[in-house]
Amino acid sequence: MKENKILATVFENLLSYKAKKAVEKTILLVSIFSFLLHLFLIYLVQHNFIFVGTDIELFKSPIAAIYTPFSFILIYEVYLLVYYIPKSVTTYVSKQYEIITLIVIRRLFKDMADLKLTQDWLNIESDRQFTYDIVLSVLVFYIIYLFKNNVYKQPQVAGELASNAPNYDSFIQLKKIISVLLMPVLAIIASYSLLNWSGIFSENNAAHLDFKNINNIFFEDFFTILIIVDVFLLLISFFYSDSFHKVIRNSGFIISTILIRLSFSTEGLVNNILILSSILFGLLMLVIHNQFEKKGFYEQKA
Numbered sequence: 001m002k003e004n005k006i007l008a009t010v011f012e013n014l015l016s017y018k019a020k021k022a023v024e025k026t027i028l029l030v031s032i033f034s035f036l037l038h039l040f041l042i043y044l045v046q047h048n049f050i051f052v053g054t055d056i057e058l059f060k061s062p063i064a065a066i067y068t069p070f071s072f073i074l075i076y077e078v079y080l081l082v083y084y085i086p087k088s089v090t091t092y093v094s095k096q097y098e099i100i101t102l103i104v105i106r107r108l109f110k111d112m113a114d115l116k117l118t119q120d121w122l123n124i125e126s127d128r129q130f131t132y133d134i135v136l137s138v139l140v141f142y143i144i145y146l147f148k149n150n151v152y153k154q155p156q157v158a159g160e161l162a163s164n165a166p167n168y169d170s171f172i173q174l175k176k177i178i179s180v181l182l183m184p185v186l187a188i189i190a191s192y193s194l195l196n197w198s199g200i201f202s203e204n205n206a207a208h209l210d211f212k213n214i215n216n217i218f219f220e221d222f223f224t225i226l227i228i229v230d231v232f233l234l235l236i237s238f239f240y241s242d243s244f245h246k247v248i249r250n251s252g253f254i255i256s257t258i259l260i261r262l263s264f265s266t267e268g269l270v271n272n273i274l275i276l277s278s279i280l281f282g283l284l285m286l287v288i289h290n291q292f293e294k295k296g297f298y299e300q301k302a
Contacts (some may be wrong), residue, residue: 007173010180015083027076031069038065063112070106075190077102078222082182086175089233090151090286093253094144096226097279100260101140103219104275108133129268136272140279147283150290171240178229185225193218223261230254245292252285 013019044050045059081095111130122128234250259278263271 004173007176007180011176014183015086015176015179020080020083023079024076027072027079031072034072035065035069038068063109066109067106070102070109074099074102074106078186081226082179082186085179085182085229085233086172088151089250089253090147093256093282094147094151096223096257096260097140097144097147097282099219100263100275100279101137101144104133104137104140108137125268132269132272136276139276143276143279143283147279147286150283150286171236174236175233178232182225182229186222189221189225190218193221220261220264223257223264227254227257227261230257245289249285249289253282256282256285 039062041050042059042062042065077095077099081092081099084091084095108130111126111133115130116124116127122131230250231254234247234254237246237250256278259274259281263274263278266274
């Protein structure tokens with residue numbers, strides 16, 4: 001009982017609705033301040049008040065400053081993902097899709113700052129990548145809409161584990177423990193990733209300051225952890241539900257997360273295809289799962 005009280009206190013301070021609103025307000029203020037600070041630094045660099053490497057794209061254009069507040073918005077989305085783990089599997093998965101979509105949108109601002117705007121549009125790598133990204137952002141945005149629409153259409157008998165199911169409370173407690181444990185783990189990984197990217201652990205600092213690294217910073221490790229969390233949630237869910245279609249749906253969500261993780265190891269069109277296929281695969285798994293629920297193809301425990 002003492003452990004439950006400790007968990008409840010920690011959860012209240014880190015992942016309650018009140019805590020979420022506080023984090024939201026803090027992130028908003030930090031985003032605005034970081035945007036203005038980045039703009040100011042770009043002004044100083046472009047007017048030669050301060051000097052940085054010529055190949056550092058963070059200071060080439062005011063458009064690149066939009067990259068910074070979007071990075072903090074992504075931090076908030078990561079927090080929301082952890083926040084929703086105890087509440088809903090499908091909402092938790094949709095947050096993964098929102099995060100990768102925001103990464104693509106953030107990348108678009110980098111692409112805009114690097115556009116050449118010539119007649120050889122598709123022959124220039126940066127312009128071609130911008131085309132890929134802008135098409136991808138529209139497609140995944142619509143697929144996420146379809147995913148959320150199907151979440152709300154889930155029959156009430158299923159969705160997630162029913163609230164009156166045996167051991168339902170212990171299942172929620174387990175998911176709360178996972179959420180609480182994830183908070184310090186993600187904070188440590190985020191801090192280490194930032195320091196490692198900035199060159200703190202390397203003699204050649206400038207080599208780390210490029211957008212290819214900053215696009216992947218933290219999120220490669222983050223989605224690796226999500227795969228582990230997803231597998232663990234799938235395994236413990238067997239104690240509470242053994243419905244075939246739920247097992248397949250949740251397994252499909254794990255495959256979807258793995259595809260997102262693989263996208264960070266690729267560039268160009270392959271990267272876009274992996275992102276698109278991951279979200280589309282998750283949508284198809286949810287749609288088929290809902291059809292099972294609608295037809296009543298699930299087992300009731302005695």
